[in-house]
Amino acid sequence: MNNEWPIWEIFIRSKNGLEHRHCGSLHAADAEMAIQNARDVYTRRQEGVSIWVVESKEITASNPSKNGEMFEPAADKVYRHPTFYDLPDEIKHM
Amino acid sequence: MENKTLSLDEQFQKRIDNGENIEAKDWMPEKYRKTHIRQISQHAHSEVVGMLPEGNWISRAPSLRRKVALLAKVQDEAGHGLYLYSAAETLGITRDQLMEQLNSGRAKYSSIFNYPTVSWADMGAVGWLVDGAAIINQVMLTKTSYGPYARAMVRICKEESFHQRQGYEIMLSLCNGTEAQKAMAQDALNRWWWPSMMMFGPRDEDSPNTEQSMKWKIKKKTNDELRQQFVDQTVPQAEILGLTIPDKDLKWNDERGHYDFGILDWEEFWNVVKGNGLMNEKRLKDRNAAWDEGAWVREAAYTYASKQAEKRAKKTA
Numbered sequence: 001m002n003n004e005w006p007i008w009e010i011f012i013r014s015k016n017g018l019e020h021r022h023c024g025s026l027h028a029a030d031a032e033m034a035i036q037n038a039r040d041v042y043t044r045r046q047e048g049v050s051i052w053v054v055e056s057k058e059i060t061a062s063n064p065s066k067n068g069e070m071f072e073p074a075a076d077k078v079y080r081h082p083t084f085y086d087l088p089d090e091i092k093h094m
Numbered sequence: 095m096e097n098k099t100l101s102l103d104e105q106f107q108k109r110i111d112n113g114e115n116i117e118a119k120d121w122m123p124e125k126y127r128k129t130h131i132r133q134i135s136q137h138a139h140s141e142v143v144g145m146l147p148e149g150n151w152i153s154r155a156p157s158l159r160r161k162v163a164l165l166a167k168v169q170d171e172a173g174h175g176l177y178l179y180s181a182a183e184t185l186g187i188t189r190d191q192l193m194e195q196l197n198s199g200r201a202k203y204s205s206i207f208n209y210p211t212v213s214w215a216d217m218g219a220v221g222w223l224v225d226g227a228a229i230i231n232q233v234m235l236t237k238t239s240y241g242p243y244a245r246a247m248v249r250i251c252k253e254e255s256f257h258q259r260q261g262y263e264i265m266l267s268l269c270n271g272t273e274a275q276k277a278m279a280q281d282a283l284n285r286w287w288w289p290s291m292m293m294f295g296p297r298d299e300d301s302p303n304t305e306q307s308m309k310w311k312i313k314k315k316t317n318d319e320l321r322q323q324f325v326d327q328t329v330p331q332a333e334i335l336g337l338t339i340p341d342k343d344l345k346w347n348d349e350r351g352h353y354d355f356g357i358l359d360w361e362e363f364w365n366v367v368k369g370n371g372l373m374n375e376k377r378l379k380d381r382n383a384a385w386d387e388g389a390w391v392r393e394a395a396y397t398y399a400s401k402q403a404e405k406r407a408k409k410t411a
Contacts, residue, residue: 003396004190007183024249025180027189029395030402041173044166045253064120 007056008034010041012048020052028053110311115241118184126310129303130240131185133312138178139196139203141171143377147211148220156214163260164217170253177246184242197382199369204228208371209289215268215275215282221261222331223283223290227324229254231294234320239311262331269335276336283332284340291355292363294321300360325353 005027011020023042028034034053042048062070078084087094100108103123109116116122145168152168155161179192195201206224211217232254235247268279295317298304307313315323325344332339343356365371 003393004188005392005396005399007180024177024246025183026176029392029399033395033399041176044169044173061119064117 005029005033008038008053009056009059010034010038011052011054012038012042013050013052014047015049020050023047025056031055107309110239110309114239115244116239117241125306126240127185129307129310129312130243131182131187134178134182134185134240134243134246135187135192135195136202136204138175138182138192139201140207141175141178142196143203143207143381145171146377146380147207147209147373148217150211151214151217154214155217160217160264163256167221167257167260170257174246174250174253177249178243181240181242181246193385197378197385199378202367204293205363205366205371206289206293207377208366208373209285210373212285213278213282215265215278216286218261218264218268218279219282219286221257221259222265223261223286223328224293225254225257225261226328227290227293229258230320230324230327234314237311237314265335265337269337279335280337283337287340288358288362291321291324291358292366294318294324296360296363322352325355329353 006029007025008028008031009025010023012023013020026034026037026041028037031053035051038051038053043051074080102121106116106121106123106126116126148164148168148171152161152164155164179189182192183189192201196203206227211220229251232247232251236244236251238244238247265279265282268275295301298316298318301317304313304316308316329339329344341356343354345354347354366374369375
């Protein structure tokens with residue numbers, strides 16, 4: 001038997017003004033049911049005002065074994081941070 | 095400078111020692127993966143089977159207030175089972191496989207749910223003691239090394255604290271009630287105390303997995319440490335209720351700064367683990383019935399969704 005309902009990733013906006021955040025996953029036969037189930041599972045205590053659902057298989061993720069080449073080049077670029085620049089203490093509002 | 099290439103296992107251990115979390119797609123030793131599938135799914139099964147002893151009392155709750163609270167608690171447990179199954183599924187096992195392991199009796203769940211809930215006071219004792227013991231374990235697990243498991247635990251702990259409080263409130267009402275009600279509460283404590291103590295698992299010297307689990311930071315405290323914590327925090331709570339914990343060896347040890355307590359009945363412990371508890375058979379029967387009777391819903395929804403998807407595909411073609 002291979003008719004297991006697909007897995008959906010659930011994103012909840014906790015209140016207007018904030019972004020949707022990933023909160024977990026669940027199984028549902030279709031998108032509508034995924035939203036209904038997400039409402040029952042993830043917003044029982046007023047945790048959200050908006051729900052996004054995405055089928056898990058639609059997400060493309062970066063490969064953790066490539067983390068070195070992906071993310072390490074940023075490590076030696078301290079000049080991208082404001083604290084890299086030496087300014088006298090008297091300078092205000094900068 | 096030391097010039098040494100670390101093996102994958104050593105690199106992995108180094109990440110753990112540095113306090114890093116492991117995520118689903120990271121390399122991990124096969125045994126780490128398997129241990130987690132086993133532990134997380136046992137935990138999920140416990141949440142799901144744990145609905146049964148309490149579901150038993152929903153229709154007979156003594157007031158609407160008690161009924162909505164118990165319903166909400168049981169609903170939470172279904173949700174907790176779901177969070178945990180999802181965490182297990184990140185390790186490459188499917189929900190259907192997990193359900194099959196539970197329903198066939200091959201997978202274990204917490205033995206505590208193989209004890210019967212025979213009176214309303216049991217809803218108090220279960221919330222107070224069983225959820226109390228579970229919370230101690232779960233708070234520790236919020237710091238566990240596997241990210242998806244730790245995140246599920248954070249969510250569960252947030253929701254779970256009302257469970258214990260509602261249980262203790264039931265005990266408090268009974269203890270402030272008639273003599274018969276207080277006797278009911280004492281009877282429930284007598285029956286649930288030792289099984290709750292057993293929830294932390296075998297003694298450290300009889301727990302062969304503990305060392306590896308500590309090394310991988312799956313667990314951060316041993317079974318005996320957690321059990322001691324449970325005793326120390328629960329004894330004063332029993333005193334406030336005016337109830338007596340059924341252990342004649344229980345007494346404060348000034349030198350250790352902990353309560354000493356009696357020896358657990360390990361024969362009973364292993365007997366229930368092996369499936370000979372009072373309710374093992376009924377719990378599995380009920381789980382299987384729920385799965386089988388829900389089959390038409392799963393199939394109908396699946397078929398409907400497939401047909402809708404086909405229709406949409408035709409329209410856009």
